[in-house]
Each structure stands twice: as structure tokens, then as C-alpha cells.
Amino acid sequence: MNTIKDLSKEIVKRIEDIAQPVKIMHVCGSHEHTIMQHGIRTLLPPEVEVVAGPGCPVCCVPAREVEECLQLAKQGVTIATFGDMLRVPGGSGTLSEAKAEGADVRIVYGVNNAVELAQKIDNDVVFMAAGFETTAPTTAAEIVANPPENFSVLSCHRMIPPALQFLIESGEVNLNALIEPGHVSTIIGTKPYDIFSEKYEIPQVVTGFNPMDVLIAVYLILKQLHEDKAFVQNEYKRAVREEGNLKAQELLDEVFYIKTKEWRGFPPIPNSVMEIKDEFSQVNARERFDIEVGNIPEVVSGCICGAILRGVARPEDCRLFRKECNPTNPIGACMVSKEGTCNIAHRYGSF
Incomplete structure (x- = not known):
């Protein structure tokens, strides 16, 4: 009976047999974690390059949106957000620094915790909603569930496919193939990626998060290149369906409209950011409060x-x-x- 070690050796051998120069991009922090923790790049031939793209939702929130929360905190509003967001730099500092100076900044594990907080305290609570399509449906679900009057959302939700299209068309990365994110794909399915293979002839594999998933994804991409094919292959069938999660998609369509806005490290990406629709303006922090923040340079001296x-x-x-x-x-x-x-x-x- 083959062990995992034997199977991984077999996949690596198959990769070596059909290896050719290729730059594969993934856009998932969990994939990068697996790749680095298990030394997957060291197992691949040197001509097979796997690069990390904008796969961290917290990292992609631009300084301007952090600054919006800093302005709200200075107005006395309670800010509720994920712990990682506290140290992300804005234009005039971080939420962690604001908290140290007396601002009411609370760490929550999800939007439901922020709603519970609003029910308990006599103050306006704004949930800073960072995340890709994976977490956006939970925000939408709370918005349609008639949250407390003192609760609102600052939407920082972003969409992966428009960012990929921007990267492909910019030509800056010169990527040849894509490993698509498993978590995002459970929500949006595989169809939104079709255009990248059909229009740009880019092989793609949707994959899971264990080392074998990633190695198999690399092999399947090389197999497509070897056979001169380009299509979306779903290695993660145990969790991802072609159509995705239709209920979650309906929630997103009900609550959000799509805007062109910047990401950290990117200029404005067309149709890439979710903003709350006018019919839910009472829970849109940008509509409820007086916050006007212009463009803020993302450059921190020496940081790339x-x-x-x-x-x-x-x-x-x-x-x-x-x-x-x-x-x-x-x-x-x-x-x-x-x-x-x-x-x-x-x-x-x-x-």
C-alpha cells in the first residue's frame, strides 16, 4: 500500500518528467503557508516557479480604508474588527496605536460578535469588514437580519477574479498559470475563472490546502501545458462545485454592488470591491458618518x-x-x- 510519502515522490517525479519554464501564481495565504511550511518550492525543478499574489485579505486593505476607521475612532465610535487589522498601517497610524491612546477598538472573531457587541453597549459600533468572497456572505447575512440601530459596517470586502484579470493584463508578473484559491472557490465556484483560460490561454487548477493538493495542482498545470491545453481543472471537488454556493451568491447580490477601488499595492482595480447598496444605507458606515479621506500614499519607507x-x-x-x-x-x-x-x-x- 502506497504511503503519502511514496505518493508525493511519485507526483514530484511526474512533475520533473514534464517540467518546462512556467510561472504559476496562487492567491491564497493558506496555500502560501502550505508551500512554505512543507518546503514545496524546494521539491520543484528550478524552471517551475510558484509565486504568491494578493492572497491575504487583511494585507490588501489600503491605507485609506484604515484611515476611515481611525477617523471614526477619533469621533468616539467603537470599532470592531479582526485582530490582524489592528496593526495594518493607515495614513496616520494604526488602530492598535489609536487603541493605546484611548480609542474604543475591539477585537472580534466575526461579524456576529460585532452585532452582539452593539446589542450590549450604548455606543455606535462599526464593524470593519475585511475579507474576500469567502467571508463577505457572513457580513451580508447580518446586514439583512435587521441588526441593532447602533450597528453599521465599513465594507472592505474585495473580489479575487478582478484582481487576477488586472495582474494578467498588466503583464508585470508574466504569469503563465494559476492555482485558484479553495476557500473563495467554495463560494464563487469555478466559472468566474473560465475567461482566463478562454481569453488568455492560461491553465488553472482549483485546489485544496494540504501538500499533496498543491503538488497535484502543479502537476496538473504542467500536464495542461505539456498537452497544449488551457482550462479550469477542479482538484478540490470534495469542497468546490462548478456553480459554487448559490445561496451565498444570492446574499452577496442582495446586499452589495461592485465598485472600482484601489487595493494595497495596486491602483484602482475595475469592479473589484463590494460596497453596501443604497437600500441598506442605514448600516453603511460611510453613509452614516462624516468620513472623508482622500488618497493616501501606500509607500512606507523601504517596505516593498x-x-x-x-x-x-x-x-x-x-x-x-x-x-x-x-x-x-x-x-x-x-x-x-x-x-x-x-x-x-x-x-x-x-x-
Whole structure:
């Protein structure tokens, strides 16, 4: 009976047999974690390059949106958000710094906890809703469930397919293939990726998160290239359906409309950000409160987080990495979250 070790050796051999120069991008913090923790890049032939793109939702929130929350906090509003968001840099600091100066900033594990908080306290509560299509349906579900009058949402939800299209068309990365994110794909299915194979002839594989999933995805991509094919292949059939989660999609369509806005490290990406529809304006913090924030430069001196998010640089290319910038003292957003490429590289890369 074959062991996992035997199977992985067999997949690596098959990869070596049909290897050709290729740059494969993934857009998932969990995939990067698996790749780094298990040394998958060291198992691949040198001509097979796997790069990390904008797969960390916390990292992708631009400074301007952090600054919106900082303005609200200064007005006395209670800010509720995920713990990772507290140290993401805005224009004038971080939420962690604001909390240290007396602002009411609370860590929650989900939007439901923020709603519960609003039910318990006599103050306006704004939930800073960061996340991709994976977490956006939970935000939408609470919005349609008639939350307390003192509760509202600052939507920072972003969509993966428009970011991929931007990266492909920009040509900056010169990517040849895509490993698509498993978690996002459970919601949106596989159809939104079809255009990348049909229009740009890019092989794609939707895959799971264990090392075998990732190795199989690389092999399937190389097999498509070897056979001169390009289509979306679903390796993660145990969780992802072609049509995705239709109920979740209906919730997203009911609550959000799509806007063109910037991501951290990116210019405005067309049709890539979810904003709350006018019929739910009473829970849209941008509509309820007086917050006007202009464009804020994303550049932190010496930090190359933007280039890392776009897949054109690795953490090791940054002169601050493991020196001034580390998980205890993160300079850039990519070092803050455990899904951030720099944070993962710090934990699992060789010193």
C-alpha cells in the first residue's frame, strides 16, 4: 500500500518528467503557508516557479480604508474588527496605536460578535469588514437580519477574479498559470475563472490546502501545458462545485454592488470591491458618518509590500525583512497577518 510519502515522490517525479519554464501564481495565504511550511518550492525543478499574489485579505486593505476607521475612532465610535487589522498601517497610524491612546477598538472573531457587541453597549459600533468572497456572505447575512440601530459596517470586502484579470493584463508578473484559491472557490465556484483560460490561454487548477493538493495542482498545470491545453481543472471537488454556493451568491447580490477601488499595492482595480447598496444605507458606515479621506500614499519607507502582493517580489528582496520588519514590529501589512507572505516567510523561511 502506497504511503503519502511514496505518493508525493511519485507526483514530484511526474512533475520533473514534464517540467518546462512556467510561472504559476496562487492567491491564497493558506496555500502560501502550505508551500512554505512543507518546503514545496524546494521539491520543484528550478524552471517551475510558484509565486504568491494578493492572497491575504487583511494585507490588501489600503491605507485609506484604515484611515476611515481611525477617523471614526477619533469621533468616539467603537470599532470592531479582526485582530490582524489592528496593526495594518493607515495614513496616520494604526488602530492598535489609536487603541493605546484611548480609542474604543475591539477585537472580534466575526461579524456576529460585532452585532452582539452593539446589542450590549450604548455606543455606535462599526464593524470593519475585511475579507474576500469567502467571508463577505457572513457580513451580508447580518446586514439583512435587521441588526441593532447602533450597528453599521465599513465594507472592505474585495473580489479575487478582478484582481487576477488586472495582474494578467498588466503583464508585470508574466504569469503563465494559476492555482485558484479553495476557500473563495467554495463560494464563487469555478466559472468566474473560465475567461482566463478562454481569453488568455492560461491553465488553472482549483485546489485544496494540504501538500499533496498543491503538488497535484502543479502537476496538473504542467500536464495542461505539456498537452497544449488551457482550462479550469477542479482538484478540490470534495469542497468546490462548478456553480459554487448559490445561496451565498444570492446574499452577496442582495446586499452589495461592485465598485472600482484601489487595493494595497495596486491602483484602482475595475469592479473589484463590494460596497453596501443604497437600500441598506442605514448600516453603511460611510453613509452614516462624516468620513472623508482622500488618497493616501501606500509607500512606507523601504517596505516593498505592494510589489510582494503583486507577485513581482519576495519577502527576501526587502531590505527590512527580518530586521526592522518582523512579526513583533511589522512595518508593512504583509508582515502583520499570519496569512501575509512576509509573516509566513519569516516563520518558515531559512535564516
